[in-house]
Amino acid sequence: MTGIAVALLLAFVGITLALPRAGRRSGVTPGVGTGPIPASSPAQQSRRVLDGRPWRSAGRRTVDLHELPLFVHQLAGLLRAGRPPHVLWEDMERVHADGRTAFAVTALPVIATARRxxxxxxxxxDALRQALDNTSAPARVGMARSRVDRLWVDLAGCLIVAERSGAPLAGILEQYATQLDAQLDGLSARETALAGPRATVVLLAWLPALGLVLAFALGVNPLEVLFGSSLGRLALAGGVLLMLVARLWSRRLVGRVDGSP
Incomplete structure (x- = not known):
């Protein structure tokens, strides 16, 4: 009975740890941004986002990388529609004034600086680069934030190229948005290719625990073998050490392919 109880307990712990954490993967804080939006002008909403009081929790959400090429497509679309460049940033400030997304919260201070x-x-x-330099360093953490910072640098470069060469800014922005779309497609393909190795790493990490559960289910008490003699304790220590080394090595290999530190 004791062996069956321990086996059931280990199985419960394994299933609990193996369940996917949806909230952590999505990066969205529950209850954030689900309430009604107060009726106010876009400028007032923009000031609320910049002040960071009612919308401060929205800034902790993960930035969706697909919003970056969408933002550039919006700039190009406004220019194609005949909007002059000097009112372009004012229009974009109105578009993102609600602050519903993490990208809007991150981008509004830079957009406001460019508009002024x-x-x-x-x-x-110069205003885009200055706004990027004024952003606090602890806030610029992670791949998403680094790509958002890169967006403003690239947009500044597009504006400089359009000013010096006389090329249509809308065309330059559309080409840049196409490049961003291609980069996101490459990231998606890489994530799909890494899904198998990551699942294999998790499976190999849980094989020893599954072996203990299987031993208890067969009526064998492996704890007596592992802790009952010096040879068993030596085998347990060696197994744990090899399991940790394999785990760290597998994570390092996947991390090098993924590009994460």
Whole structure:
């Protein structure tokens, strides 16, 4: 009876740890952004986002990388529709003033800086870089934030190229958005290719625990063998050491392919 109880307990712990954590993978805090939006002007909503009081919890959500090429497509679409460049950033500020997404919360301070520079007749590329430099360093953590920072640098470069060469800004932005779409497609393909190795790493990590459960189910008490003699304790220590080394080595291999540190 004791062996069956221990086997059931180990099986319960294994199933609990193996269940996917949906909230952690999605990066969305429960209850954030689900309430009604107060009726106010876009400028007031933008100030609320910039102040960070009612929408502060939205900034902790994970930035969806697909919003980056969408943002560039929106800029190009407004230019194609005939909007002049000096009101472009004001239009984008209205579009993202609700602050519903993590990208909107992150981008609104930079958009507001670019809008003020355009209204004053200053250099918008310099304003984009200045807004990026003024962003606190602890906030720029992770692949998503680094790609958002890269977006503003690339947009500043697109604006400089359009100003110096006289090429249509809309065409340059569309080509840049196409490049971002291609990069996201490559990331998706890499994640699909790494799904198998990651599942194999998890399976190999849980094989020793499954072996203990199977031994208890067959009526054998492996704890007596492992702790009953010095040879058993030596085998247990060696097995745990090899399991940790295999786990770390497998994670390192997957991390090198994934590009994560």
């Amino acid at each position: 520079a355009a209204e004053l007749g200053l250099s918008v590329p």
